[in-house]
Each structure stands twice: as structure tokens, then as C-alpha cells.
Amino acid sequence: MRQWFALCLALLFTTSAAARGYAIQHLEPANWWVGMQHDRVELLVHGPGIAALQPRVDWPGVAVADVARVENANYLFVTLAIAADAKPGRFPIDFMEGERIAVRHDWALEAREAGSAQRHGFDASDAIYLVTPDRFANADPGNDSAPGMQEHGNRADPNGRHGGDITGLRQHLDYIAGLGFTQIWPTPLLENNQPAYSYHGYAITDLYRTDPRFGSNEDYRALSREARAHGLGLIMDVVLNHVGSQHWWLRDPPTRDWFNHPYFDRADRFVETNHRRTTVQDPHAAPADKALFTDGWFVKAMPDLNQRNPHLARYLIQNTLWWIEYAGLSGIREDTFGYADADFLSAWGAAVLAEYPDFAMVGEEWSANPAIVAHWQRGKVNPDGHVPHMPSMMDFPLHIALRTALLQPEGGDYGWVGLYEMLANDFLYPDPDRLVVFAENHDTPRALAHFNGDIALWKLAIAWIATVRGTPQFYYGSEVLLQGPRERNDGELRADMPGGWAGDARDAFTGTGLTDAQRDAQDYVRALFNWRKRTPVVQHGKLQHFAPENGVYVYFRYDGKDTVMVALNRNPEATPLALDRLGDFIGKDSRARDALTGKAVTLGTALSLPGTSATILEIE
Known part of the structure; x- marks a missing residue:
């Protein structure tokens, strides 16, 4: 009853x-x-x-x-x-x-999972494999389109959804680990229910839901769990600055100040950011310019969030903590970092590290100026009083200097000298060894395209990121020479991974149909990053470099026990390298072994460097 x-x-x-x-x-x-x-x-x-x-x-x-x-x-x-x-x-x-x-x-x-708070994030002992999931592998064609999702699969459209999914990533974890990488960074996997251009993931319409065209939340968690079993950590791409224009908040916002310059104030008004990132620190900047940088919209499809609203700030902080705990993440890459409110960014970073003291995060500040990037790294004492908590930043200054150096004629202040002098700016950073270095990413023309298809120059760039200080990040498919256009065209540079779709004539995962050049490039990446994985001195050793001469840039990684020499030769012809200048590291009785082949190398008084090549030697 x-x-x-x-x-x-x-x-x-x-x-x-x-x-x-x-x-x-x-x-x-x-x-x-x-x-x-x-x-x-x-x-x-x-x-x-x-x-x-x-x-x-x-x-x-x-x-x-x-x-x-x-x-x-x-x-x-x-x-x-x-x-x-x-x-x-x-x-x-x-x-x-x-x-x-x-x-x-x-x-x-x-x-909580045992040891959750003590999780160790990525650091310089790691190497990151960056993936655009929609373009990597389509293991489940049944979810290329999904009920309730506006954009359907269309592989024929370079800017459309091609069908890559989480299951495709899970099926090829052994391939990624086999290349020598220890971390995976997929571009955002959360729901992007936009009418077009939804594949890239940066216009999020539900911050707690995996996009069903990629899979489910449980699939996301399974990806993390299976990655760990392969020795791989999972890095989440987090967006704090904006959401997608189809987010349900736009239809019924909590407050009038939830967004900056909201459409519901004036439907005909689009206020775009000025992208003037220097205004955050510039003591002479007009307040209006500074406000427009942080409060303007990135693009029309990405409404700008006002993190000064305390409820929104708590929502975003909790969302980040939720995903770390739920998915067992090993790191975060934070998108458009400096565009968000600076005080909020400090509070967000502090909250994450209070929960996970040894966690790893890296912020995107796309500037060629190391002083602008250094402003955001944890430990930096800033004149404006901003206290940053971001452990790492993407090293855009070195990225830009590397790509510039390899296309400039050698001599004077050009060529290697530009890269050498940019690395010298490490005194600006509280912890340069925590920076993430890269030759390309999902927003830049691929390095091979930038170098006009010159594979030898591409190898020099990859050798640099694998041996310089910091954590290297590599972009999927470059190991089989995906090239794309030289001018930025996102849909084409984010090309489909060969073998990721049934019926592909070439398969990067099995090697079927690859050209000799593709096999050689893949073998080079595999040898280079597996060697790096088992060589602590390249991960955590000190770095000393010598001023470039005659088209050759030489630097050493050393730790008091082991020493590695890297000699990068820009010249198309073989070039002698006199060793007397390197006496602090190479003596008359020193012996060496090629790091990638294991072959003994005779040093003597000079070393002949092959044309347009990276010579990497373990000094004995």
C-alpha cells in the first residue's frame, strides 16, 4: 500500500x-x-x-x-x-x-581512479603526434553522418567531413607508438554541430559531449585507456576563448554578458578581434585596442566568451577538470590562449595545477616574438603583474625561425644565424626546456610544401625538432610525405592519411603502395624518434650551440655522462667541419657512433658532412 x-x-x-x-x-x-x-x-x-x-x-x-x-x-x-x-x-x-x-x-x-591526482603529464622525454581526427582513419563509416548533426560526411569536399573517427585512432595506436611517439594530440573531438566546416573541431557546440561523428564519450575514454596500454598519453585540445555559433547558449544565454559583443545585442554586428597580441603587455597600447584583441570574435562562426563572468569562469574551469578526470588525460593543449581574459587564464591554470600538480599543459600564442610568448609561461615575473600558471607554450618563435632559416640564402644574418639567435632568446623564458617545438601543425602549410618539396630540407627540420631542447611535436602524415599546398589552405593541408579509408591505393600503416621516397621518409622518422625515446641526454641534457659557419650549424646535448653532437649542413655539397673548434666536447681520442645507424664514425681533425643533411653522433 x-x-x-x-x-x-x-x-x-x-x-x-x-x-x-x-x-x-x-x-x-x-x-x-x-x-x-x-x-x-x-x-x-x-x-x-x-x-x-x-x-x-x-x-x-x-x-x-x-x-x-x-x-x-x-x-x-x-x-x-x-x-x-x-x-x-x-x-x-x-x-x-x-x-x-x-x-x-x-x-x-x-x-576517483587510484593515483589520479598524481598523474604525470608530458615533458621533454616525450614526443607528440598531432592528428586531425577527421582526416586520419575512418574505421566506422556508419557514423560519417549522425542524427541531429547538420553537416554530413562528404569526402569529396576538402573542407567537409571525411569520416575519420575515434575508432580509427584506436586501431592505429600501435602504428603511432611504433614511430617512436609517446603522446597523441587530436584536435578537438567535442561536438561541433555547425552547418559547415565542422570537421576541425574548434567551434564547439557542447562542451561535455564527444561529437557523435567521432564516437561517444565512452569511446573517448577507451581511446585514452588503450593509448596508455601502448605507452601513449592523450592530450586534449581545449578551447576557452570561444564556442561555435550553434551552441545552445546562443539561443538562450544565461546573461547579457555571457558573450563579448553578442549577436543578440545587434544581429547585424560582427566585431572581429584585431589579433594585436602585443597589446596585452604593451605599456603604450590604447585600452580600446587591448579590449578588441581579447573581446573581439575570432571568426563569425566562433562567438567570443566573456570569462570575466564568474559563473562562466567556474563552468570552464570545471569543464577542464571534468575531462582530465573522466578521460584520464596526460595533458592539455589550450587553443588561442592569449585571446582569453588574462586574469581568468591565471585562475584556470592555477585550478588545474592545484588538482593535478604534475600535470602538463601547453598554450598557443602564435607570435614570432619570444617576449610575447614568455609572458604566459609559469614562473615569469611580468611588469604588468600578471601571474601565469601555464607550464609550457608552443614555441612559435623557433617554429617561424626554423622555416625562415631553411629558405634563406646562407650568410651574414641570414640562414642558420636567424635560428641560432632565436634560440639564444631562451633567457626570456622561465623554463625553455618545457616548450613544445615543431616544424608544422594543423594551421600551417606542411613543412614539405613550405620547402617546395625538398625532402632533404624537410629532414633537416625534423632532425632539429627531435634534437633541440623542449618537447617535439610532429604532424600526422608527414612521415609519408603528405605535402599539400604551399599557401595555407586548411582543408588541403589537413589531407587524408593514406590507408585510413577502405580502398586507398596507398597505406601508410602497412606500407602497401608507398613510393621509395615515402618509405625512406617513414623509416627516417621511425629511426629518429625511437632513438630519441631511448636517449635521455637528448631529452633532458643541456644544450650548447656554436655560431653557424659556412652553412653548418653545430650543437651538443650533454649531461656529464653522455654527449650527442648534431651538425646540420645546409650546403647541397659535402662540407668539411673542422673539429678543433669543438674541443670542449671532442678530444683527439674521442670516438663517435652514428646515432641512427650505429656505425662507427672516424673523427680525426675534420668531419665530412654529406650535403643537405643532419649528422647526429653519439660521442664516446
Whole structure:
């Protein structure tokens, strides 16, 4: 009888709620974990008229600590306080209308994975393989298009969705690990329900959902778990600056200041960022220019978020923590880093490192000026008082200097000297060894295209990123000489990986149909990065370089025990390298071995360097 009465009561409450139109459309995050440093979780609750209700929780160790209402009555911000001894489990949050339950929504509190807080992120001992997932491998053609997703698969369109997915990544983890890489960085895998250009992932429309054309949240977690089994960490590409124009927030924003320059103020107005990243530090910058940099939209399809709103700031911080814990991440690459509010970036970074002290994060600040990039790295003392917490930054200054050096004529201040002098700017960084170095990425023409198809120059660039200080990042497919256009065209430079689609004539994964040049390039990458993987001195040793002479740039990695010499020869012809200048590292009795072949190398008084080549020697 009592059970029947309870059932009738529940039906009555449900009918009452429906009659008033109460329903929860979004409640984020949908769960949390016991034992987190971040133990006060603010839930974003969205539904028609939900602000009229009062939340109630009855679960051991969990209490409603605060309820905030904003100008939009369709939102509640509910803070749950979670005690250290809270009981994991699934329980209801009741939203009360007086003494009656108007809406009931289940929420989960979970136990953390053992050692989660102590996870070790990537560092200079790692090498990162960057993937555009839509273009890597299509293991499940059935999800090329998905119900409710506006853009369908169309491999014939360079700017369309080609069908690569998480399952495709999972099937080729052994290939990536076999090349010598230890980390995978996929460009964003979260939902991008945009009408076009949705494949790249940077116009996110749901920050808690994997795009169904890639797979599910559970697939994402399986990717991380299986990657670890292959000795690979998973780096998530996080976007804090903006969302996609089809995000549901645009249809019903919580507050008028949730976005910068919102469309719902003036539908005909698009305010674009000026991209003047120097304004963040420039003591002479006009305030209007500084505000336009951070508050302007990146592009029309990516509305700019206002992280000065405290509810949005907490939402973004919690979203990052949620994915680290849920997916077992080993690192984060943060997109368009300097475009977000500087105070928020400091708070975000501090919150992540408070939860995971040994975690790894790298920020994107696309500047050729190392002073601009150094501003954002943890430990930098800035004149403007900004306190950064980002452990690493993408080394765009070296990236640009490398690509410039290899195309300039040698001599004077040109060629290798530009790269040599850019590396000398390491005194600006608090920790240059934590920077991520790269010859290309998903936003640049591929290095091979930049070098006009010159494979020898491409090898020099890859040898540089593998042996210089920092953590190297490599872009998928370059090992089989994917080239693309010399001028930036995103859809074409992010080409399909050969063998990632059924029926491909060439297969990078098995070697079927590859040309001799492709096989040679793949073998070079495999030998180079596997050698780096087993050679600690190249990962963590000190670096000393010698001023370039006669088209040759020489530097050493050393640690008091082991020494590696790298000699990069730009000249098309064989070039002698006098060794007396290198006496601190090479004596008359020194012997050497080629790092990649293992063959003994005679040193003597001079060393003949093959034309346009990298000579890498282990000094004995």
C-alpha cells in the first residue's frame, strides 16, 4: 500500500511539473568525484522557468551550499559542497516548488581512479603526434553522418567531413607508438554541430559531449585507456576563448554578458578581434585596442566568451577538470590562449595545477616574438603583474625561425644565424626546456610544401625538432610525405592519411603502395624518434650551440655522462667541419657512433658532412 501511495505521489509531482512547463534541459556537469581539491561544484541548470524552484539534495556528504539566480529565469547555478568522506553513488537532486518536487534529476558522485591526482603529464622525454581526427582513419563509416548533426560526411569536399573517427585512432595506436611517439594530440573531438566546416573541431557546440561523428564519450575514454596500454598519453585540445555559433547558449544565454559583443545585442554586428597580441603587455597600447584583441570574435562562426563572468569562469574551469578526470588525460593543449581574459587564464591554470600538480599543459600564442610568448609561461615575473600558471607554450618563435632559416640564402644574418639567435632568446623564458617545438601543425602549410618539396630540407627540420631542447611535436602524415599546398589552405593541408579509408591505393600503416621516397621518409622518422625515446641526454641534457659557419650549424646535448653532437649542413655539397673548434666536447681520442645507424664514425681533425643533411653522433 505504501509503495502504491509513493507511486501515485510521484505521478502527481510529474504531472504538476509538466503542467507548469518545468523541465531540465541541461544540467552540467552531470557528475563529479569524491576526493577532489575542487570540492564545491557549481552546476549550471537550464530549463524553462527553473529559477522559480529551490534545489534539494539528500545524500551523505553532499549539501547545497549556494543557489544563484541570474537575469534569465531559465537558469539556476547550484553549488554542491562535497565532503571528503562523501559516499559515491547515484542520487536525485530535487527541484522544489514549495513543498512539492517539481522536477527530479539524477546526479552521480564517483570514486576517483587510484593515483589520479598524481598523474604525470608530458615533458621533454616525450614526443607528440598531432592528428586531425577527421582526416586520419575512418574505421566506422556508419557514423560519417549522425542524427541531429547538420553537416554530413562528404569526402569529396576538402573542407567537409571525411569520416575519420575515434575508432580509427584506436586501431592505429600501435602504428603511432611504433614511430617512436609517446603522446597523441587530436584536435578537438567535442561536438561541433555547425552547418559547415565542422570537421576541425574548434567551434564547439557542447562542451561535455564527444561529437557523435567521432564516437561517444565512452569511446573517448577507451581511446585514452588503450593509448596508455601502448605507452601513449592523450592530450586534449581545449578551447576557452570561444564556442561555435550553434551552441545552445546562443539561443538562450544565461546573461547579457555571457558573450563579448553578442549577436543578440545587434544581429547585424560582427566585431572581429584585431589579433594585436602585443597589446596585452604593451605599456603604450590604447585600452580600446587591448579590449578588441581579447573581446573581439575570432571568426563569425566562433562567438567570443566573456570569462570575466564568474559563473562562466567556474563552468570552464570545471569543464577542464571534468575531462582530465573522466578521460584520464596526460595533458592539455589550450587553443588561442592569449585571446582569453588574462586574469581568468591565471585562475584556470592555477585550478588545474592545484588538482593535478604534475600535470602538463601547453598554450598557443602564435607570435614570432619570444617576449610575447614568455609572458604566459609559469614562473615569469611580468611588469604588468600578471601571474601565469601555464607550464609550457608552443614555441612559435623557433617554429617561424626554423622555416625562415631553411629558405634563406646562407650568410651574414641570414640562414642558420636567424635560428641560432632565436634560440639564444631562451633567457626570456622561465623554463625553455618545457616548450613544445615543431616544424608544422594543423594551421600551417606542411613543412614539405613550405620547402617546395625538398625532402632533404624537410629532414633537416625534423632532425632539429627531435634534437633541440623542449618537447617535439610532429604532424600526422608527414612521415609519408603528405605535402599539400604551399599557401595555407586548411582543408588541403589537413589531407587524408593514406590507408585510413577502405580502398586507398596507398597505406601508410602497412606500407602497401608507398613510393621509395615515402618509405625512406617513414623509416627516417621511425629511426629518429625511437632513438630519441631511448636517449635521455637528448631529452633532458643541456644544450650548447656554436655560431653557424659556412652553412653548418653545430650543437651538443650533454649531461656529464653522455654527449650527442648534431651538425646540420645546409650546403647541397659535402662540407668539411673542422673539429678543433669543438674541443670542449671532442678530444683527439674521442670516438663517435652514428646515432641512427650505429656505425662507427672516424673523427680525426675534420668531419665530412654529406650535403643537405643532419649528422647526429653519439660521442664516446
